[in-house]
Amino acid sequence: MKKWSVAAILIGWGAMSMWAAVGCELNDPDRDVRRLFPASTGYRTIYASIAKKGGSALLQRVEQRLGDRFQGLFETADVPYTMYRVLRGQETIGYIHGVNQKGRYGGIQAFLAIDSQGRILAFYYQRLTNNDARPLRSAEFGRQFVGLDLGDFDRYDVVSGRAAPGSRIAAVRNPAPRAEDDYRSTLRSLKKNLILCDEFLLGNRFLEKETGE
């Protein structure tokens, strides 16, 4: 029994140290990439952070594009983002990226699969703790975002939760009215996710459209 106890403590120490990951990574990248991109033949993992790529200037730009400040203890410039470049042979056919977002009862991990032009191919939650928000996990809810890109979020205000009348975001329906806060957090996380993809993966192709250049 003594030996078991000691082994358990050692395993515990080791296991606890694995909690150190602060980014948002796929639970099982091999499986998830195949599921989201059935035609893929492989993927490359890219690590990036706002602090490393552009420091406070980039943070300011991302916040400006988002229309909101980064908030709290854990939404900071040095959060490491893990992005997956999906390949078919040597060709990039898309990307997968998830972000952490504060939800009502815990962290929301919302993942996007986008094509090489930045259009959403799939959206799903890897983590969402709120019984009232269960309808948000439905495939129907996720399908509302397929085909959208950052341009569609351009006039979505993440602070008030208001979308421009007639826009594609205004047409998105919240299937969980009792979890309005988690719904809004989800839309904020999607906009932030698409901005980060544009900054780190797509060469800011949407930034030019936003500024009208």
Add this chain to the structure above:
Amino acid sequence: MKKISIYQIAAKNLLRKRTRSVLTIVGIGLSAWVLASLLGFNRGYDSALKKDIDNMGFQVLLTAKGCPYEAATLMLKGGTGLRYMSEDVIADILNQPEVEGVTPMLMQAVFDPERGESGAIDAYLGVDPATFPPMKAFLKFKQGGWFKDPDKHVAVLGYEAAELEQREVGDKLLIPDKNIELTVVGILERSGTQDDGTIFVPLRMLQKEFGQLGKLTAVGIKVERKADTAALENRLYDLPDVQVVSMAQVKNTIMGLVATAKVMVFSIAVIAILIAMVGVINTILMSVFERFREIGIMKSMGAMPLDVFRMIWTETVVLCLLGGALGLAMAYGLARVTDLLIRRLLPYAPTGSLVLIDGRLMLTTFAVVLGIGLVSGIYPAWRAARVRPLESIRGEGE
């Protein structure tokens, strides 16, 4: 006429073959670096491990027999296998003279179907607000503080648990399955221990909500500083249906795991020292052979065997002193790099600095290197002292 001392001759000889002298010094320096770093590691590892164990707040953990007593093990077992002991055990523990304090704990696990794709286990550690915080006084808060009311629906999160849940003070936390809402009142700073991943809640609230009133899964025991912990543990074993987990035992197990790695690195150190010794002997011996005639002339001019011995020995000692100084400078300057290298080798490395190099350790290393120099120099110096003047001048020497 100016008199030349044997020390001047020794210095001149070392400067005459600069490349050889420098290479020998570098060789000794590398050996001294390895030696100082390993001695520093020996002290640093013990000290860091002791600090990690002290940071657990208690020296002995009593659990219900067969019960996993920390969250990671509970998760490994799929949240099952919890065993309970009665709170009455606390009175028995407090009767022991070695005990300074106790803190009761209850761990509970629930399945969270909303986590991940197939759900996951969440573990909650119920702690007594009166006894747990003083025992874990080293824990610092990033936000908020400990809860005070044992019945309130509140929680304190370790830093990594808070990060994972994206929680801050004032945020809500849900115990899934039970649908119990908790308010976060504190976020701990990183401590480098398993507390970083723990969700702490008031003990009595957890007992009530999970229908476990009067039951515990573990009791942390703080032992008096000078008390005989082994004797206490032996008596605790006599309590029915409990298991005793001694932190000293944990330390010994870790030390056992690390012992193999330590033997390996110490073997490398011994080999490095032997190579350095052979290098020193080789350098000095070559210099003696090259100077047979010169030594013969010195002797014919009146130098005694002891003078020649001292001269050659001095050369050896000077080489070792310079090499030792170089090695110590490297050991001190590269301590962090050594720390990183050692961490890669070890099965388990505690937090904090693994390589502790202080003045006393530097003096010890210097003394060892000097001792090696003195021993290495004996044979070449003896050979030089035995040179026969006439034979060496005629070139018939060795």
